[in-house]
Amino acid sequence: MDALLLARIQFAANITFHILFPTITIALCWFLLFFKLRYDAGRGEHWLDAYRFWVKIFALSFALGVVSGVTMSFQFGTNWPGFMETVGNVAGPLLAYEVLTAFFLEATFLGIMLFGTGRVSNRIHTVATVLVALGTTASAFWILALNSWMQTPAGFEMIDGKAHVVSWWGILFTPSLPYRLTHMLIASGLTAAFLMAGVSAYRWLRGDNSPSVLAALRTGVTVAAILIPVQILVGDQHGLNTLEHQPAKIAAMEGIWETERNAPLRLFAIPDEAARTNHYEILIPQLASWILTHSSDGEVKGLNAFQGNHPPVAPVFFAFRIMVGMGLLMLAVSWLAAWQLWRRGEPGRWLARGLVGMTFAGWIATVAGWYTTEIGRQPWLVSGVLRTADAAAPSVTAPMIGLSLAMYLALYALLLASFIFVVFHIARRAGQSSAGDKTPGGLFAPHPSVTRS
Amino acid sequence: MWSYLTSADVLPVIFAGLMGLSILLYVILDGYDLGVGILMSDAEPNEKDVMVASIGPFWDANETWLVLGIGLLLVAFPIAHGIILTALYLPVAIMLAGLILRGVAFDFRAKVGEEHKTLWDHTFIAGSLLAALAQGFMLGVYIVGFEWNVLNASFGILCGVCLAAGYAFIGACWLIMKTEGDLQAKAVRWARIFVWVTAIGLAAVSLATPFVSARIFEKWFSLPNFLILLPIPVTAGGLIIGLELLLRRMPFPGDRLHWLPFVGAAAIFLLGFAGLAYSFFPFVVLDRLTIWQAASAPESLTFMLVGIVIVLPCILAYTAYAYSVFWGKVRELSYY
Numbered sequence: 001m002d003a004l005l006l007a008r009i010q011f012a013a014n015i016t017f018h019i020l021f022p023t024i025t026i027a028l029c030w031f032l033l034f035f036k037l038r039y040d041a042g043r044g045e046h047w048l049d050a051y052r053f054w055v056k057i058f059a060l061s062f063a064l065g066v067v068s069g070v071t072m073s074f075q076f077g078t079n080w081p082g083f084m085e086t087v088g089n090v091a092g093p094l095l096a097y098e099v100l101t102a103f104f105l106e107a108t109f110l111g112i113m114l115f116g117t118g119r120v121s122n123r124i125h126t127v128a129t130v131l132v133a134l135g136t137t138a139s140a141f142w143i144l145a146l147n148s149w150m151q152t153p154a155g156f157e158m159i160d161g162k163a164h165v166v167s168w169w170g171i172l173f174t175p176s177l178p179y180r181l182t183h184m185l186i187a188s189g190l191t192a193a194f195l196m197a198g199v200s201a202y203r204w205l206r207g208d209n210s211p212s213v214l215a216a217l218r219t220g221v222t223v224a225a226i227l228i229p230v231q232i233l234v235g236d237q238h239g240l241n242t243l244e245h246q247p248a249k250i251a252a253m254e255g256i257w258e259t260e261r262n263a264p265l266r267l268f269a270i271p272d273e274a275a276r277t278n279h280y281e282i283l284i285p286q287l288a289s290w291i292l293t294h295s296s297d298g299e300v301k302g303l304n305a306f307q308g309n310h311p312p313v314a315p316v317f318f319a320f321r322i323m324v325g326m327g328l329l330m331l332a333v334s335w336l337a338a339w340q341l342w343r344r345g346e347p348g349r350w351l352a353r354g355l356v357g358m359t360f361a362g363w364i365a366t367v368a369g370w371y372t373t374e375i376g377r378q379p380w381l382v383s384g385v386l387r388t389a390d391a392a393a394p395s396v397t398a399p400m401i402g403l404s405l406a407m408y409l410a411l412y413a414l415l416l417a418s419f420i421f422v423v424f425h426i427a428r429r430a431g432q433s434s435a436g437d438k439t440p441g442g443l444f445a446p447h448p449s450v451t452r453s
Numbered sequence: 454m455w456s457y458l459t460s461a462d463v464l465p466v467i468f469a470g471l472m473g474l475s476i477l478l479y480v481i482l483d484g485y486d487l488g489v490g491i492l493m494s495d496a497e498p499n500e501k502d503v504m505v506a507s508i509g510p511f512w513d514a515n516e517t518w519l520v521l522g523i524g525l526l527l528v529a530f531p532i533a534h535g536i537i538l539t540a541l542y543l544p545v546a547i548m549l550a551g552l553i554l555r556g557v558a559f560d561f562r563a564k565v566g567e568e569h570k571t572l573w574d575h576t577f578i579a580g581s582l583l584a585a586l587a588q589g590f591m592l593g594v595y596i597v598g599f600e601w602n603v604l605n606a607s608f609g610i611l612c613g614v615c616l617a618a619g620y621a622f623i624g625a626c627w628l629i630m631k632t633e634g635d636l637q638a639k640a641v642r643w644a645r646i647f648v649w650v651t652a653i654g655l656a657a658v659s660l661a662t663p664f665v666s667a668r669i670f671e672k673w674f675s676l677p678n679f680l681i682l683l684p685i686p687v688t689a690g691g692l693i694i695g696l697e698l699l700l701r702r703m704p705f706p707g708d709r710l711h712w713l714p715f716v717g718a719a720a721i722f723l724l725g726f727a728g729l730a731y732s733f734f735p736f737v738v739l740d741r742l743t744i745w746q747a748a749s750a751p752e753s754l755t756f757m758l759v760g761i762v763i764v765l766p767c768i769l770a771y772t773a774y775a776y777s778v779f780w781g782k783v784r785e786l787s788y789y
Binding site for chain 2: 056059060062063064066067068069070071073074076077078081082084085088089090091092093095096097099100101103104105107108109110111112114115116119120162164165168393396400403404407408411415418422425426429
């Protein structure tokens with residue numbers, strides 16, 4: 001394999017591993033804040049129990065996000081020196097602002113959030129939780145601003161082969177940013193919601209029906225049931241925005257080789273890059289035209305319009321279908337669970353098992369979505385500005401990348417397995433000691449309104 | 454004033470200074486927590502819990518200084534970032550593996566049963582040591598300008614060992630400040646050993662650097678520079694001897710001056726860093742690329758400078774606040 005391909009696999013492996021954890025933490029911190037505020041408002045000790053349990057999973061996810069994120073800050077240079085040389089004037093400040101406004105904030109106040117109980121007042125502890133939540137969300141804003149600029153660049157001019165800034169406003173708020181940011185934040189909400197619902201259902205199935213478990217289960221299911229229809233709507237809008245700015249990506253997502261009117265929706269197909277056609281198509285007539293142009297005979301540009309300049313079709317086509325399929329499954333499961341919880345106060349056993357099975361559903365949908373949009377941008381690293389091939393490191397040899405790739409892959413497999421193992425392990429352990437569990441050292445004095453009641 | 458600061462001549466100097474500040478803060482701050490990780494190899498299980506608790510609230514933010522330092526190199530001197538990180542490709546990968554392992558081991562060890570805790574403790578120790586060795590090795594080959602030969606590689610390995618010893622030294626000083634009783638006494642013994650290994654390392658780097666670059670030799674050993682710069686090595690030497698004398702008598706009754714070894718260790722790191730910075734300036738890649746040649750466009754640096762001027766004081770303020778919250782001795786593992 002050549003160095004470019006290995007460099008791409010390595011970066012993809014690293015960024016795939018990385019995104020799993022911020023996807024959890026961005027939203028989970030707002031869930032934690034919700035638990036904390038319920039407790040502060042005197043709604044019961046079990047909200048603090050829920051906080052204590054979920055802050056452990058938050059801390060673990062955060063640590064994995066930090067260490068894989070540090071890796072990324074180096075790999076920009078080791079794998080893609082051409083990226084910074086060409087568009088460093090744009091990308092650099094956005095990354096710098098992420099470090100300055102988000103990383104330090106979240107890392108510092110996480111220390112207080114995790115270890116500050118007993119050393120700071122309850123109010124300061126809540127403020128620390130707010131600041132960490134703001135930090136994780138600010139981090140998402142900066143990185144998505146950069147990614148959106150790479151997808152739909154604006155606000156710059158090229159001078160001697162280097163991007164120079166014309167307008168920071170134009171760079172920050174590119175046409176695709178509002179859609180991408182909303183889509184990703186909701187994806188994070190869904191990932192955390194399904195994680196919470198799945199782990200709580202697991203504890204519930206093991207006979208732990210303490211109020212904190214049911215509170216977390218209800219919170220997870222409710223948030224999932226509310227967010228998923230919103231996400232489907234936002235996803236549709238995001239798609240229309242992509243059609244306007246990156247039509248080649250849409251053609252690949254839909255598997256449309258030739259420009260056509262009355263374009264059918266391909267539910268399934270096997271795209272054949274060499275023959276430039278699909279095999280084994282299952283079609284719904286006119287639906288693609290209808291979705292993309294909101295008119296049944298609307299014209300949809302095919303890949304033939306972008307020959308030599310469009311992404312590889314099969315990975316984009318399949319990743320998109322995995323994401324959508326996962327979204328529909330999430331819709332069905334979360335609504336069923338919400339309905340059951342509303343009617344009976346607890347889930348049915350088979351549905352609880354379904355929720356456990358869906359614990360990491362958000363990961364699959366998020367990664368599939370990122371593969372769709374990132375592979376869909378190829379062969380460009382920055383659309384129309386810089387090709388991926390031109391950004392690779394010429395001096396790093398294939399064996400060197402291969403060696404470090406093997407190391408990273410082994411490490412990531414180990415850590416991912418450990419993460420999943422530990423999440424369920426602490427869920428089991430929490431169940432064993434859940435009755436009146438108080439962490440040694442004592443947390444906060446019970447809230448006055450709790451002791452009163 | 455602002456237009457002077459944001460001119461193409463001055464901006465790269467400011468950003469080199471900011472990058473230097475981040476790296477110095479990283480080496481001191483993550484240095485002590487990596488050092489505590491290394492020292493855990495010689496600690497009893499109950500001591501390990503206290504040692505981990507002493508760095509728990511801080512390691513995340515400490516590591517962020519590395520991200521800022523590398524981030525500033527990336528954004529302010531993108532060409533240098535490419536040259537340096539591709540030349541250091543494998544050591545960087547090894548360092549990252551070390552940092553990843555220790556960062557997660559830290560969290561995993563507290564959440565798994567006793568049967569797996571030892572495994573994660575070993576991972577934590579190994580990860581800390583690996584990261585420290587790799588960083589020192591990178592510093593060494595950076596100093597010799599990425600010329601690969603046996604002599605330079607040995608110099609890199611020497612630097613690796615010495616930086617790991619330096620981290621263990623400042624880590625021991627941190628423990629003197631944060632712990633009490635038997636563990637504190639043990640930390641004093643560790644500090645007395647590693648202060649000398651650190652001293653040897655500093656001497657080795659100081660002697661080697663002038664010989665890899667005629668320019669650096671000229672900068673140090675021409676008159677009157679030599680006399681003006683003499684206070685740097687003399688102060689460092691004095692500090693090391695002073696620390697040895699201090700540590701012999703520690704701990705003092707009532708735990709007086711328990712913070713002094715840490716301050717002394719940080720001062721030694723500062724002096725070493727100052728000497729290195731003086732040797733290199735204005736080059737970002739030794740004798741090949743100056744900070745002006747490597748710098749990004751002034752409009753991008755200006756945009757960042759605005760943010761830095763506003764945000765950096767806030768970061769320093771809330772970092773100080775976090776340290777004040779956790780001021781004092783760690784007694785038990787108060788893990789949320």
